[in-house]
Amino acid sequence: MSNTNEIYAKNLMKRADARMKPSLMRWKPNYDEAIELYEDAARAYRASNNFKMACEAEEKSADANVRLDNYWHAGKALERATELLTKCEPLDGGAVLQMAERANDAYVMANRTQVGAESLSRAARLLETSDTKTSAALLMLCVENLQEDGKDVYASDHHKQLGATLVRAERYQDAAEACVKYGASCARAGQMNSLAKAYLSAIIALLYDGDGVGAQATFNDVHELPGFDKSEERETAYRLLTAYRAADADKIKYAIEDSSCARFLDIVFSRLARKLPNPKHELGAVATKMGADLPTGDTTDEDAGDDLT
Amino acid sequence: MASAGDLLARADALLKKYDAYLPKTETTAQVEERISKLRGTDAFAAMLTNSETVLEELIEKAAAVKSERNRATVATLNAEVRRGKNYLRGELPKLRKVARVKSAGTTEDDVRAMLEIVDNLEDRVEAVADGVTRGLPPQKKKPAGGFGGTSTVVNISSDADPGSSANPFLNMEQSEASEAFRQEFEARKAKQDKGLDVISRGLGVLKDIGGEMQEEMRRQQPITDAIEDKLDSVNADMRTANSRLKEAVTKIRSTRKFCMDAILILVVLGVSLTIYKTVA
Numbered sequence: 001m002s003n004t005n006e007i008y009a010k011n012l013m014k015r016a017d018a019r020m021k022p023s024l025m026r027w028k029p030n031y032d033e034a035i036e037l038y039e040d041a042a043r044a045y046r047a048s049n050n051f052k053m054a055c056e057a058e059e060k061s062a063d064a065n066v067r068l069d070n071y072w073h074a075g076k077a078l079e080r081a082t083e084l085l086t087k088c089e090p091l092d093g094g095a096v097l098q099m100a101e102r103a104n105d106a107y108v109m110a111n112r113t114q115v116g117a118e119s120l121s122r123a124a125r126l127l128e129t130s131d132t133k134t135s136a137a138l139l140m141l142c143v144e145n146l147q148e149d150g151k152d153v154y155a156s157d158h159h160k161q162l163g164a165t166l167v168r169a170e171r172y173q174d175a176a177e178a179c180v181k182y183g184a185s186c187a188r189a190g191q192m193n194s195l196a197k198a199y200l201s202a203i204i205a206l207l208y209d210g211d212g213v214g215a216q217a218t219f220n221d222v223h224e225l226p227g228f229d230k231s232e233e234r235e236t237a238y239r240l241l242t243a244y245r246a247a248d249a250d251k252i253k254y255a256i257e258d259s260s261c262a263r264f265l266d267i268v269f270s271r272l273a274r275k276l277p278n279p280k281h282e283l284g285a286v287a288t289k290m291g292a293d294l295p296t297g298d299t300t301d302e303d304a305g306d307d308l309t
Numbered sequence: 310m311a312s313a314g315d316l317l318a319r320a321d322a323l324l325k326k327y328d329a330y331l332p333k334t335e336t337t338a339q340v341e342e343r344i345s346k347l348r349g350t351d352a353f354a355a356m357l358t359n360s361e362t363v364l365e366e367l368i369e370k371a372a373a374v375k376s377e378r379n380r381a382t383v384a385t386l387n388a389e390v391r392r393g394k395n396y397l398r399g400e401l402p403k404l405r406k407v408a409r410v411k412s413a414g415t416t417e418d419d420v421r422a423m424l425e426i427v428d429n430l431e432d433r434v435e436a437v438a439d440g441v442t443r444g445l446p447p448q449k450k451k452p453a454g455g456f457g458g459t460s461t462v463v464n465i466s467s468d469a470d471p472g473s474s475a476n477p478f479l480n481m482e483q484s485e486a487s488e489a490f491r492q493e494f495e496a497r498k499a500k501q502d503k504g505l506d507v508i509s510r511g512l513g514v515l516k517d518i519g520g521e522m523q524e525e526m527r528r529q530q531p532i533t534d535a536i537e538d539k540l541d542s543v544n545a546d547m548r549t550a551n552s553r554l555k556e557a558v559t560k561i562r563s564t565r566k567f568c569m570d571a572i573l574i575l576v577v578l579g580v581s582l583t584i585y586k587t588v589a
Contacts, residue, residue, distance in 0.1 A: 105317065108317055109317060109318060153527060153528050153531070154528065156524070156528070173392060173395065174392075176388070177388050177389065177392055180384055180385050180388040181385055181388075183381060183384065183385075184379075184381040184382055184384065184385045187379070187381035188381075189527070190527065191524045191527065192520075193517075193520030193521065193523065193524055194520075194524060195381075199384075202388075213441055214388075214391055214441075216441075216442070216444075216445060217387065217391060217439065217440050217441040217442065218384065218387075218388060219445065219446075220440065220442050220445070220446060221380070221383060221384035221387050221388075221440055222380070222381075222384045223446055224380065225380050225381055225384070238445065238448055241445055242445065245445070260509065260510070260513040261513070261517075264513070264514075264517040290443070291442075291443030291444055
C-alpha cells in the first residue's frame with residue numbers, strides 16, 4: 001500500500017527523469033535540477049521505508065553527477081545507495097559489494113583514494129554482523145587500495161577490523177593471513193609496535209586453528225624482522241610454540257598468563273589466546289606434525305636408528 | 310602529471326572499447342556452479358583446470374619469494390603459498406572422488422589415468438616451497454645488563470647441609486629468633502615480589518600506550534603538515550587581500566573627501582548668492 005511519501009517520491013522521480021532528457025521546451029538536459037529532484041525522491045522513499053527505490057533514486061542522482069563530472073558528489077550518492085542496500089530485505093551481499101566498488105571508483109576518479117577506501121570500510125562495518133563474507137571482501141579491497149596508493153600509515157584500523165571480522169566468522173586461516181599482511185603493511189609504514197602485535201596475533205590464530213606447522217613456519221619467517229626480533233611478542237610466541245611442541249597444556253596456559261603483551265592485542269585475539277589450547281585439537285598430534293621429536297634449533301631431519309655396526 | 314583518477318578513466322574507456330577481445334573471467338562461485346552441472350570426465354577436467362590454475366599461481370608466488378628482499382613481503386608470500394597449498398590439499402580428495410564416480414563413457418583405464426593425474430598433481434603441490442621447517446630457530450641469548458660486568462648470585466639454600474659451602478651461614482640448629490626472622494624475611498620478599506609484579510604490569514601498560522601514541526603521531530604528521538601548508542597559502546592570500554582592500558578604501562576616502570569639499574563649496578556659494586540677492 002503506497003503512502004503519501006511514496007506517491008510524492010514517484011512524482012519527483014518522474015520529473016527528474018524528464019529533466020535528464022532534452023524535450024521540446026528544453027533543448028538540453030537539466031542535470032542540476034534532476035540531481036535535486038532525485039535526492040528529494042530518495043529522502044521521500046527512505047521516509048516510507050522503500051529502500052530499494054531509494055537506492056535507485058540515489059543511483060540515478062550519481063549518474064547525473066557523473067555527467068556533470070562531479071565525481072565527489074557521485075561517490076557520496078553511491079555511498080548512500082550502498083547504505084540503503086544494506087537495509088534491504090533480503091540482503092544481497094553481491095549487490096552491496098558492487099555498489100560499494102562503484103562508490104570507491106567514483107572517489108578515485110575525484111582523486112580521493114583514501115576517502116574511497118574509507119567508504120568501503122564504512123560499508124563493511126554495516127555488514128559485519130549480517131554478512132561477514134561481504135564485509136571481509138570489502139575490507140580486503142579497502143586495504144589493497146590503500147597499499148597501492150602508498151597510504152599504509154592510514155590502513156591500520158582497517159586491517160584490525162578485517163582481522164576481527166574474520167575471527168568472528170571463525171575463518172582462522174584467513175585471519176592469520178590478514179594479520180601477516182597487516183604486519184607487512186606496518187613494516188612499510190614504520191609502525192613497529194603494531195607489527196609485533198600483528199605477527200603474534202597471526203601465530204595465535206593459527207595455533208587456535210590447530211595448525212602448529214603454519215604457526216611455526218610463520219614464526220620462522222618473521223622472527224628476525226626488525227620490530228619483532230627484540231620484542232616481548234617474540235618471547236611470548238617462542239614460549240607458546242615451545243609449549244605446543246612439548247604438548248603441555250599447562251605450559252601453554254602459563255605462557256599466555258605470564259606474557260606481558262598478550263592482553264594488549266586486539267580484543268578478539270586476546271580472547272583467542274586465553275582460550276588456548278583449543279580443546280577441539282589433540283595436542284599430541286599437533287606436536288608431532290610440528291616435528292616435536294627433533295631438538296629445538298635443528299632444522300634438518302635426523303636419521304632415526306642409525307646403525308653403526 | 311596524470312592523476313590516479315585520469316588513469317582509471319582512460320583504462321576503463323580502453324577496456325570498454327576492447328571488451329569483446331578480453332578473455333571471460335569467472336568468479337570462484339561461478340566456476341563451482343559450472344562444475345557441479347558437469348558429469349564424469351568433464352567435471353574432472355574442469356576441476357583439474359581450476360586446480361592447475363591455482364597451482365601455477367602458487368608456483369609464481371614461490372618463485373617471487375626467492376627474488377624478494379623485503380622479509381615482511383617474504384613472510385606474506387609464504388603465508389599465501391601455505392594457504393594455497395592447504396586449499397589444494399583439500400581439493401585432491403574431491404578430485405579422486407569425482408574420478409572414481411562411474412558415469413557413462415568412462416572406462417577402467419580412464420579412471421586409472423585420472424587417478425594417476427591426481428597423484429602427479431599431489432606431488433607437484435607438495436614440491437612447492439613454502440618455508441615450512443620442522444624446528445624452531447634457536448632462542449637468542451639476551452645481551453648482558455646495561456651496566457656491564459657479571460653479577461655474582463648468592464643462593465642461600467635451606468636444603469643444603471648446614472656448614473657446607475652452599476650453606477655457610479646456618480648453624481647446626483635454628484633458634485626461635487632466627488626462625489621468626491626467616492619467616493618475616495620470606496613474607497617481606499613475597500610482598501616485594503607482589504609489588505614488583507604490579508609495577509611490571511603498570512610499566513607494560515605504559516609501554517603499550519607509548520607505542521600507540523607514537524604510531525598515532527606518525528599517522529597525524531602528514532595531515533598536520535598538509536594543514537600547515539594550506540594555512541600558509543591562506544595567510545598569504547589574506548595579506549594580499551588586506552593590502553588591496555586598504556588601497557581601495559584609501560582611494561574611495563580621498564575621492565569622497567574631494568567630492569564632499571566640492572559639494573560643500575557649492576552649497577556655501579549657493580547660500581551666499583541667495584543672501585546677496587536678498588540683501589541687494
